[in-house]
Amino acid sequence: MNQNKNFLYSANGDDAIDATMEALMFPATAITGMFGASATTTNVSIQATTGAGDNNHQMLITHASLKNKEVMNAVVKLANSSGPFTVVSEFPVGGPEIFPINNLDGTILVTNIAITA
């Protein structure tokens, strides 16, 4: 049955994806919340794909200074885009790392996304 869900995809700064948490794909509705972790980083929490009741996955986004609110807004826009497969960041083999999230707000200047379990 067609679920008509939007899925987000983010790769973690390595063109060869061959280890856990180097990339993650999750339904947009799995984002539980976000907060500024520092002036240049924002933390996005995602329901754990392991099904555990705690220790959600964390996506730490590095961006321009004091753009936390704008980054959170961009993430929400990505989550609520029509999808169905929305790339937040990726690192094509042999190519430069790209951050489509920057297309939503030219001021946020995302330069890295790190995913942790």
Added chain:
Amino acid sequence: MDNYVYFGKRSHFSCLANSSVQASDALTAANFGIVPADFTAATATEFAQGYEIFIQTKEANASTRGTALTALGDALTGVVKAGNAGAKATTIIDDVTRLKFDTVGMSSGALTVANFGADGTDGYLVDAADRWIIREKIGSTNDALSDVPAINQAVCLNMANFIGADPVDTATAATVGIGIIGGDANGLGGTIADIDQTLLSFKAVTGTATDDTILLTHRSGAYKEVCQAMEEMANGMYHRKSKGYYTFTDLMSGKKTIWEDRLGIIGCSMIVQAV
């Protein structure tokens, strides 16, 4: 698709002086969010400390208020009391005095002010009937409270994880629900009015069993309207319009969101479980 809501913090606390008159009740994570660091009374600005402290007089007393405090004028009306030194040191009911850090220290969340007898310049002799108001300062440069983004300063939450809203007790002998309504960023031109508080609960962003909570301080009697606002955000159409999140509170910005205006929100603090 889900709706998301943004809460920006501006902590607010009020209490009766009660028996420990020279000290406020303690600020805690539950009632203030991030508790300011301990501070030994010394010259400091409200901007550097990140919060401001008011005493509302509820019992007229002589030899109460230091000359430097009187010289500042009433915190809300700006009126500087006339008369000789004795008259200026005498308070009248509903005076609102802005305290200075020269004689105010903080220890484990409790503020203590030197009394007038110990310091006739910056001291204040608190009466048991008086009321304290402590709130974050707009324009604060205190990195730990608001100036540098960190957990518990602001949060964006998925409304699908909203659990419920509970009224908070603000009308016991130990608590008093009052706040400065209106006026400029310093409160000048505002009035003191009754307020209520509502605790919003969300499933923790980190996934732990303990919920994340948002403490809202708002106009008295607005609990039901807060609940209706939460329903509005949960079932609203932002997710279909590519508008990003709903900004529910952003009090430190000095601007007013439609909900702050509609619900008379003057305070917001939060406890977000650490990741």
